Amino acid sequence: MSPADGAMWALAALFVLAAGANDGAAVAALAGRVPGLPRGAAPLLLAAALAVVPLVLGTAVAGTLLRGVVAPEGGGVLAIALGFAAAVAVVGALTRQGLPTSLTLAVVGGITGAAAGAGLPVRWTTVALVLAVGLAAPLLGAVLGSLIARLFAHAPVLPRRAVRAGHATACLAQCAAYAANDGQKAFVPIALAAGAATGAPLAAWWYPAAAVLFLAGTLLALPRMAGALGNGVLATRPGHAVAAEGAAAAAVLGTGVLGYPVSMTQTITGALVGAGVNDGYRRVRWRAAVRVGAAWALTLPLSAAAAALLAAGAPLIGSVST
Template identity: 50%
Template sequence: MIWAMAFAAVALAFVWVTGVNDGAALLGLSGRYPRSSGPLLMALVLVPLVLVPQWTVAVARTFTEGLTDLGDRRGALAFLLGVTVALAVVAALSRRGLPTSLTLAIVGGIGGAGLGMGLDVSWRGLALVLAIGAAAPLAGTSVGYALGLASRRIPSFTGMPGAVRTAHVLAYSAQCAAYAANDGQKMLAVVSVARHVVSTRRLGAIGPGPPPAPIPI
């Protein structure tokens, strides 16, 4: 019962921190469109979070299956420790006013916890996720620079303000959908693991395949 309560508390804390961290960024971007409907912009954030996981949960599976061997009977405990470490790192850096990635923190936390507990760690999977995380800002800068140059070559026309506003809303919609399909799925992974532990009240394996005997809690 104690472990079930711990998982529930960590899941709630993680969703809250994700909302403060990632959600604030998305809502902050919506503030660039003062003439757009507030409820519409809010729906663009929330609807993909509900609908996209019905289509794909591949990124959530990476958290639970692709970083370390959580199929071990100690897998759930390793996951709990990894998420807790990620929350602690983000909280400490946030107090110092230093930006960080909650996603990279949880990837490192889960991998480190698995390594410390003697579980098999997917070094290839960890390296790939961390490399992509490091390359993403550089790729974004390059694409943004190219689009900025291209925009200077587009001649102005009468309906340009409306066209630009529509393009902004479409881009914001795509950004929210991309978040739901990728970064936002860390919440789905944490909540799904916590729900499993709370519902079964057993601390056992996570991931595919027949699990070994769980540890009663």
């Protein structure tokens, strides 16, 4: 294995770990707010979904990131790799602060910045569509979260068994939705390292291998993320958590069918805010919500700038072939 190949595999492993630390921990943190699943079940369910769902439903979202922003031919492969490297750095820094940010924004910003910095043509229409859909997802999550929370408000004496069943169903749906959409970003650097950037399918065993790394990242970051998301934006009650899970699952799965990547963490946060506002404006901890929003706002430009600098320091990018 050449040093370049080794570096690509190391990048793939680091990105999957970062995805688990940011996305997986956010999903599991919310699931842990409601009784109904065995302790530790949510991270395992999420990893299992990541190993199975893309094999069943396909990897359209991964294809959008791999071929939709910049062509992988020529220097495109290295540009995409540099974009993912910048995304790992930015998301890692924010995750260490307990701020769940958007890996989608980081990756799109990173790939775009690297391609622009290297003088490669960027498909701006695709970038604009991805960002528009990504912006709409948390807003849709907020609306759906408010509607579902309103149903719980009309049934305040809902039996505990019904809450547990609703939580289990919503959590399963959320795990499947993540694997069908946001989680597919994890397979892009793996495809680069495996030489499958032009569309050749990955070997089936790569999916469970990635799921194991993803699970490790989730478990490492879960305690920190539980404080930031599980009880930071909102003093979460069982009804809020179930409403947010169901809303996020619907929003993320719907956009995944269209092949557009959206952020599960953004959608969950939007759904939590929607569920909280349903109980009154003061229910939401707006200072924490603003901190999370600031992390989102910084993610794309920071990733783009970092990737552009990396690309500018790689003058041979245009001569790198797939």
